[in-house]
Amino acid sequence: MDAITFSQVSKSHGAVRAVDRLDLTLATGQTVALLGPNGAGKSTAISLLLGLARPDDGVVQVFGQRPDQAVAQGLVGAMLQDGALVPGLTVREIVGFVRGLYPHPLPLAEILAVADLTDLAGRRADRLSGGQAQRVRFALAIAGAPKLLVLDEPTAALDPEARRAFWAAMRAYAAGGRTILFATHYLEEADQNADRVIVLDHGRIAADGTAAQIKARGGGRTVRFELGDQPAAALHLLPGVTALEIHGGTAILRTDDPDATVQALYSSGLTIRDLDVRGTDLEAAFLDLIGH
Amino acid sequence: MTSYLRLEVLRMVRDRRFVFFTMAVPVAFYLLFAATSHGAGRDAATGLTAQVYLMVSMAAYGAIGAALTTTGSRLAAERQTGWLRQLRATPLSARAVITAKTLASMVLALPAILLVGVVAFTVEGVRLSPGQWIGIVALMWVATLPFAALGTLIGSLVGADAAQPVTLACYFSLSIIGGLWMPVSQLPSALRTISGWTPSNRFAELGRAIAAGHTPTATAGLVLAGWTVALATLATIAYRRTVAS
Numbered sequence: 012m013d014a015i016t017f018s019q020v021s022k023s024h025g026a027v028r029a030v031d032r033l034d035l036t037l038a039t040g041q042t043v044a045l046l047g048p049n050g051a052g053k054s055t056a057i058s059l060l061l062g063l064a065r066p067d068d069g070v071v072q073v074f075g076q077r078p079d080q081a082v083a084q085g086l087v088g089a090m091l092q093d094g095a096l097v098p099g100l101t102v103r104e105i106v107g108f109v110r111g112l113y114p115h116p117l118p119l120a121e122i123l124a125v126a127d128l129t130d131l132a133g134r135r136a137d138r139l140s141g142g143q144a145q146r147v148r149f150a151l152a153i154a155g156a157p158k159l160l161v162l163d164e165p166t167a168a169l170d171p172e173a174r175r176a177f178w179a180a181m182r183a184y185a186a187g188g189r190t191i192l193f194a195t196h197y198l199e200e201a202d203q204n205a206d207r208v209i210v211l212d213h214g215r216i217a218a219d220g221t222a223a224q225i226k227a228r229g230g231g232r233t234v235r236f237e238l239g240d241q242p243a244a245a246l247h248l249l250p251g252v253t254a255l256e257i258h259g260g261t262a263i264l265r266t267d268d269p270d271a272t273v274q275a276l277y278s279s280g281l282t283i284r285d286l287d288v289r290g291t292d293l294e295a296a297f298l299d300l301i302g303h
Numbered sequence: 304m305t306s307y308l309r310l311e312v313l314r315m316v317r318d319r320r321f322v323f324f325t326m327a328v329p330v331a332f333y334l335l336f337a338a339t340s341h342g343a344g345r346d347a348a349t350g351l352t353a354q355v356y357l358m359v360s361m362a363a364y365g366a367i368g369a370a371l372t373t374t375g376s377r378l379a380a381e382r383q384t385g386w387l388r389q390l391r392a393t394p395l396s397a398r399a400v401i402t403a404k405t406l407a408s409m410v411l412a413l414p415a416i417l418l419v420g421v422v423a424f425t426v427e428g429v430r431l432s433p434g435q436w437i438g439i440v441a442l443m444w445v446a447t448l449p450f451a452a453l454g455t456l457i458g459s460l461v462g463a464d465a466a467q468p469v470t471l472a473c474y475f476s477l478s479i480i481g482g483l484w485m486p487v488s489q490l491p492s493a494l495r496t497i498s499g500w501t502p503s504n505r506f507a508e509l510g511r512a513i514a515a516g517h518t519p520t521a522t523a524g525l526v527l528a529g530w531t532v533a534l535a536t537l538a539t540i541a542y543r544r545t546v547a548s
Contacts, residue, residue: 061392082392089392095384099314111306112393151389161392 012075014039014159014190015060020069021214022055029055031214032069037192039158042185044201045194046297047211053194054092056211057163060192061089073159081159085113088157090148092164096136103132106150113155125180126150142173149177153184160184162193166200178204198297210297225297226290232269234276237284238262249275304399311407315373325372325415329365330422333357337427346486349515355431358423359439359510360483365415366443367483367503370450371457371474373408378458379466382545401542405451412447416440431514438513446509446527449502450477452534459541477503502530 015037022030030052037043045053058064059071062079073081081087096105106123110116123129126146131139136147145168152160165181166174181204185191195201201208202222210218210225218225239260247255251268266272269288276283315321340353349356381387390400417440423429431439453473461469478484480494481503487495498504505523512519 063388063391083394083396085394087392089389091385091388091392093385094389095386097314097381097386099317100310104310104313108306108310109393112395114394148389155393 012039013037013072014041014074015192016070016072017056017059018070018072020059020066020071022059022064022066024055029214030059030066033215035209035216037190039190040188041206042191042204043193043207043209044205045192045209045211046196046198046201047194047217048196051211052214053211054163055214057089057091057161057192057194061087061161085115085155086157087159087161088152088155089160090152090162090165092167094148094151096139096144096147098137099135101133101135102128102139102147102150105136105147106132106154109151110154113157115156116154117156122150122154125153125183127176127180142169145169145173145177149180158189160189160191162191164194164196166195166197174200232266232288232290234264234266234269234272234286234288235261236276236286238281239284241281245279249279304395304403307395307399308403308406308410311373311403312410315407315411321372325365325369325411326418329361329368329415329419332364333361333419333422334426336361337423348488349511351511351515352429354423354427354429355514356486356511358419358427358429359443359507359514362416362419362439362443362510363481363503363507364478364483365419366412366447367450367477367506368474369412369415370408370447371454371470373411374404374451374454375457375461375470376463376466378404378455379461379463382458383463397542401455401539404455405448408451408454409444409447412451413440413444416443435513435516439510442509442513442519443506446502446506449527449530449534450506452531452538456534456538456541459538459545477501480504481507483507500526502527 013036017033017035020033047053059066060078062082071078074086107119123132126149128146128150166177208222208225243257250271251266252264252272254265256263336357337354343353345352346356457469480498481501482498487498505526508523509519
């Protein structure tokens, strides 16, 4: 059974259409990144699939059920943006409480260990650092051993080391065959941690595939060489070229057929020095896809 | 839901400021007022001594305080910080959250009522029959329900910054107009006419009737029941509206 399906789902906030006729299917066991700039509709899509918001139009299903039903059955765990912890309780009390709400939770010691909280278990939640609180929120999301784990910008406000530790913990959890969906605007996180990357823009899917496919699709490859003061006039007409930039004598051609482009370049009569063909990084592909 | 109830009670008990205001303040006021009214005659309307009359007033004052302060500003703060959203992403239902919060505020109202009674018994020598003691505590405890509903309504409607002043404004005006701080006969005539319609006035009337040895009037029961139904309905609607988007 598919973990998540969106069929023609729309949701507006006032005049802004946050999610626009979205169609999306996530198979069980995938780790999927939802990538997009602020305002692309990531958080709205997550609210919809947790049953925190209802679609204006279309149908959202989680494990074949309404999202709020799947949540009520303990199939879903979530780490929301700015999900503050309740003051006055210790880490152990909060995690233990949330764990107790689920029918088949993980053992408390295991949750604390995975989230690296064992040493902080007795500390009051209002006396934690930002990164520590973030780990508690991760612990709350996995406490019930949910089949679907949803993380909305889980590493925002973490330093690079904490971020690495977080993803290591997340991968350990994913290894159990669970479905994971995380929203991020860090491209490298999507690249390194997801089997599949879905790029959202203006509430619609701008691209969907593995990180490698998205890199290939968004602008393909770049061909760069020293143009010097030779005329650049016809470069953008070469076969395969989709974009042309010239920076201080260096020509950068974006192409979806690098072989044809290079061949045509050598027959063009120009003097080609320092030729360099490389794949686009995900960042460039991403910017390309969302049209900035 | 019981685990959530336990969690809520635990949080409240750990909040020293809360414990001070709901437990210590009514007791302190009771001791102060009772000491200054030694030798005063019996209340004309109820025939109660000042010590008994004030005991009921301050128990009511403490119980209303406990019910309002455990709900209003806490709920507003949890709405703002996202804790309620986090809870909604767990199997705990919205109804269970509201029910547990209401019950927790009643759990905390009980010691506020009991403590004033114990001080009245030990310090001021108030003597009532065991049946009267049980009746006062039990009835007043159940009758905190409309105040818990009022707090939930405030917490669902008002933002985190405004919730505390709004709660205090409701608390003090209910206490004053309801005749908890001074007998209703000493209020300005405009307030005296509306006093009988307030839940706080009828709340204290329950306790006073039993202390005076008769059954509370049906009017008192009806006014309290009416407030409970109205406030609980509004609170449920307001809460649903805040959690659904």
